[in-house]
Amino acid sequence: MHYLVSVIDDQSSSGTPDEMAAIDAFNERLQAEGHWVFAGGLAAPSAATVIDNRGGEALFTDGPFLESKEYLAGFWIITAPDLDVALKLAAEGSKACNRKVEVRPFL
Amino acid sequence: MSATDAREAISRAHQAEWARVVAALTRRFGDLDIAEEAAAEAFATAVERWPADGVPPNPGAWLTTTANRKAVDRIRRENKRDDKQKEARMLYDDAPPEPLGAIDDERLRLIFTCCHPALAMQTRVALTLRMVGGLTVPEIAHAFLVRPTAMEQRITRAKAKIKAARIPYRVPSAEDLPARICGVLAVLFLLFNEGYLATSPDTGPVRHDLTAEAIRLTRLVHALMPDDGEVTGLLALMLLTEARRTARISVSGELVPLHEQDRGAWDRSLIDEGHRLVRERLATGVAPGRYQILAAINAVHTFARDVRDTDWSQIVALYDQLVRLDHSPIVALNRAIAVAELDGPEVALAAVDRLEHHLAAYHAYHATRAELLRRLGRSHQSRAAYGKAIELTGNTAETTYLTRRRDQLR
Incomplete structure (x- = not known):
């Protein structure tokens, strides 16, 4: 079972060196214990471009699709047998990156 | 067999077997939805058949077999329609659970799943009432004063x-x-409290249906985990509170505070049972958690045959113990009420006033202040505090009581 663990941020500064070190340690643990699928940090929402090609002609819009105080700063995709395991891992991830996280199952 | 006998047998079977049937089917089919629907169908079949055929010798086994058959029928129907339905079954852990001092009962799995921390509190309560308590969706909707369609949606x-x-x-x-x-007990305690001090002006001030259901479910959890101190504590707390239920509301529908209650009207058998549970926990010598301390406080209150015999120093000592475990301002408020009896209203008022920042929107904070100010002869301020409390409470019996108290002041 795969879960998306989204990192929710509300500050503009990126991770501190301490946070980065804690994230690295957490990632290594995910890999060692077989929970790792993929992970990555994202550039600021202002670097986003929205594309709408539903009408057959691609329209590009500068900026995120949703302006909000909180935004997605990065994510993990983990594999876990059930939500209890996923929640525990996510709690450690939240501590490591010092941000709120959201756990959402893949279909 | 008379229709009445059959109805009673079905109602007894519903109380005793509903959770067991849902739990057994959830284990077998790995799907709460299938289990719930099949259990409901099995009971509906019993309603049709038992009056004519008679009550089967083992109603629980009959219901489980019937529900199993209904579930298999549904799965066959759905498989014809869509093979994908076979996927996405719930995860069932086959490893035997850690010994809990009780037999491994399927119903425990059901309770822990319904009270999972990833679900919203109101959802946990609703789901527990449906799956474990066997209440219908309209009954649960009525309990929480929402439309049945909204409750159906929440459960779905x-x-x-x-x-x-x-x-x-x-x-x-x-x-x-x-x-x-702790999460399971929070669900049960919330249910009990909503019954004991209903927060809406649209219902009666005490809702016996809810307190009774909370006690029934807590008894079940206690039977499944008899060695857990906090489960025992919560059951004792509920029994000692429920024992005072009828004395707590006057014939005219007004709240009667503890010190004015007719103690002869308290339910002795509930008090005896509650005291026995509290003594049982004391005998273990294990440090008590918050529900056990709350139960002990209520045991001291119910031990006094006359309010003047109340051992207030013991109650304050228990609150001191509770404050160390639970930093909630509501605990501090209740401690201050006990302190008033021991050290006088002035000391208590100073302690209460320190809580304003946290409790300014809580009716009991203002009601407590009003009472202390009244005792200190500060009538004008007392009236204002009663006014605030009246504004904030939704409970009809409390409104009537507070209004009368306020109007006595000049």
């Missing part, structure tokens, strides 16, 4: 989340168990 969404997010159907590991039991 919860079942879908349990399935999609793979909330496991198991008793938590020993390491997680204390926190998860």
Whole structure:
């Protein structure tokens, strides 16, 4: 079972060196214990471009699709047998990156 | 067999067997939705058949077999329609759970799943009432004063989340168990409190249906985990509170505070049972958690045959113990009420006033201040505090009581 663990941020500064070190340690643990699928940090929402090609002609819009105080700063995709395991891992991830996280199952 | 006998047998079977049937089917089919629907169909079949055929010798086995058959029928129907339905079954952990001092009962898995911390509190309560308590959706909707369609949606969404997010159907590991039991007890306590001091002006001031259901479910959890101190504590607390239920509301529908209650009207058998549970916990010598301390406080109150015999120093000592475990301002407020009896209203008022920042929107904060100010002869301020409390409470019996108290002041 795969879960998306989204990192929710509300500050503009990126991770501190301490946070980065804690994230690295957490990632290594995910890999060692077989929970790792993929992970990555994202550039600021202002670097986003929205594309709408539903009408057959691609329209590009500068900026995120949703302006909000909180935004997605990065994510993990983990594999876990059930939500209890996923929640525990996510709690450690939240501590490591010092941000709120959201756990959402893949279909 | 008379129709009445059959109805009674069905009602007894519903009380005794509903959770067991749902739990057994959830284990077999790995799907709460199928289990719930099949259990409901089995009971509906009993309503049709038992009056004519007679009550089967083992009603529980009959209901489980019938429900199993209904579930298999449904799965066959759905498989013809869509093979994908076979996927997305709930996770069932086959490892035997850690010994809990009780037999491994399927119903425990059901309770822990319904009270999972990933579900919203109101959802946990609703789901527990439906799956474990066997209340119908309209009954639960009525209990929470929402439309049945809204309650149906909430329960459907919860079942879908349990399935999609793979909330496991198991008793938590020993390491997680204390926190998860705490979560289950919070659900039961919330249900009980909503019954004991209904927060809406649209219902009666005490809702016996809710307190009774909370006690029934807590008895079940206690039977399944008899060695857990906090489960025992919560059951004792509920019994000692419920024992005073009829004395707490006057014939005219007004709240009667503890010190004015007719103690002869208290339910002795509930008090005796509650005292026995509290003594049982004391005898273990294990440090008590918050529910056990609350139960002990209520045991001291109910031990006094006359309010003047209340051992206030013991009550304050118990609150001191509670404050160390639970930093909630509501606990501090209740401690201050006991302090008033021991050290006088002035000391208590100073302690209460320090809580304003946290409790300014809580009716009991203002009601307590009003009472203390009255005792200190500060009538004008007392009236204002009663006014605030009246504004904030939704309970009709409390409104009537507070209004009368305020109007006595000049």
